[in-house]
Amino acid sequence: MKTPTWRQVSTEAKLLLIGIPVLIWTMLPIYHLFLFSISPKESAFAGKLWPDHPTLHNFEVVFREQHYYLSHFWLQIWNSLLIAVTVGVLTLLVATSAAFAISRLKVKGGRAVMNLALFTYFIPAAFLAVPMYKTMSTYGLLNSQWALILAMVTIAAPYSIWVLKQASDKLPYELDEAARIDGASPLQLFRLVYMPLMMPSLVAIGTYALLLAWNEYLYAFLLLSNDRQITLAVALGNFLAADDSPWELLMTVGLIYALPPAAIYYVFKRYMVGGLTAGAVKS
């Protein structure tokens, strides 16, 4: 092996000097989360770097729903999952069709519609929560999980359309022409040529919408109220309603809740980076 030069060593050192503190800074809360989840209730606030008697008892309590706040743990995590996956699928359906129509079929006025949709991002989603609540009540969807699903699709769709449109602009138009001459109808073109080629971007956008819904608190809190319908994120918030919150359980559930996104991100990492930057630069 070649001996690194001074220059290389010093560059490396500088990067590490910045990198290590940043890493510690980001990892610290997560470590805290972990620490809480393996500490017994009494020593949760002991302020130690490692508990004297690490235990998995908290996980047992959570998984067996042995606490008042956790009585619907499995149902609520299922709700979270169901809503997140539905939002992911619906957003993909809406955004892919829109991007295909705007970018490939070049439907008149398509760009205007896309820009209008993007315009909604000028208003923070939190401000739209109350109007959204009113809308859902008009449609009689309050207390139905569809209210949250539709709201999240609405929020995720404009960005998704934009990213997919940018990505599909990069596919050579000759492919469409070749397919048309080969005898493909627009739907066959969509299914047999467009979708397979867009797969990396579709995975990225699907994941984006899924995680957005999984992590959502405000809308879920507003639009769902029944204990059997709420997502785990809302249920976690309810922990804080008590004077004496079971912190160690809160943290344990938090840790569990953070695992699926981490896993999804890890699995689709390749697509996430490629897909989300694919539309980033207008070329």
Add this chain to the structure above:
Amino acid sequence: MASVSFQNVEKAFGSTKVIHGIGFDIHDGEFMVLVGPSGCGKSTLLRMLAGLEEITGGTIAIDSKVVNDMESKDRDIAMVFQSYALYPHMTVADNMAFSLKLRKADAKTIEERVARAAKILNLEPYLKRYPRELSGGQRQRVAMGRAIVRDPKVFLFDEPLSNLDAKLRVAMRGEIKALHQRLKTTTVYVTHDQVEAMTMADRIVVMHDGRVEQIGTPLDLYDHPANLFVAQFIGSPAMNVIEGTVRRADGARHVEAGGVFWPLGNAAGSDGQAVAYGVRPEHLGLTSAADGVPAEIIVVEPTGAETELLVQAGAAQLTLVTHGRPQVNPGDRIGLAIEPGAVHLFDQKSGERIAP
């Protein structure tokens, strides 16, 4: 197999008119090349025939059936694109089978046709590969394979060789020509390369600024260009053109340009007419300064088989091609011998050929 007919075809993008009423017929089984500089409308014309562009005016007919309002897929044509336009996510076999699958052909027919096309194009070892694993020439052959499995009425080629390097281009040129001789399918081929046009075509349509300049067989265009544009576009190196006036001197007719007298032979043209005097580089010969048109050698370019000379005569610079290896050097004073009957004369104003 089919004939194709263009009648007064026009195309406008918004208010910009790019094709101004073009009409000609392509015979059954003919290899027709559309050639012209970029922006002349040749690709647009082809795309209108393919159904990829709307037809603004006039009619296009395939086998006497007007196709103006017919979808691409119903026109029974196949097209080969400059960028190949292969489906990147399909294997070579799937690329070729795609159109047949869309037409719901049965598996046996698909397999047979793909196998036949692969055999013709020497693609058999690559059927399971993806386009990204192929070289440029192989991709081009797959694009052609995709066209021939369909057994269409008309093949359309849109600058198919432009993305290949020079050597491969010559090889593929031969392959396409051989393919046509074997299949005898009516073919419309667009290129900006006049050498491709000359070597491949049964007939050539020379286009310029959205109009047809001339239609004819390659040698017809070469020997009898209808106007200055065709004269200078067809042939490499290009025809020498000198602007001057027809004059009678010493009992013979000449074109006088800046004090130099160019022999007219028996070419037409009336005295005093302002003309463009054209002569191809290979019709110029070397002789002594006393016998021919006096000139000075500027550059000598030997290529082995032939030698190209750049010479100056009066204000004009001319190219001369000779098969010999003349012993001349830059600065030598020589005479230019011009073959009688090899002179092309054009009206200076209109650019039209002056008969014969």
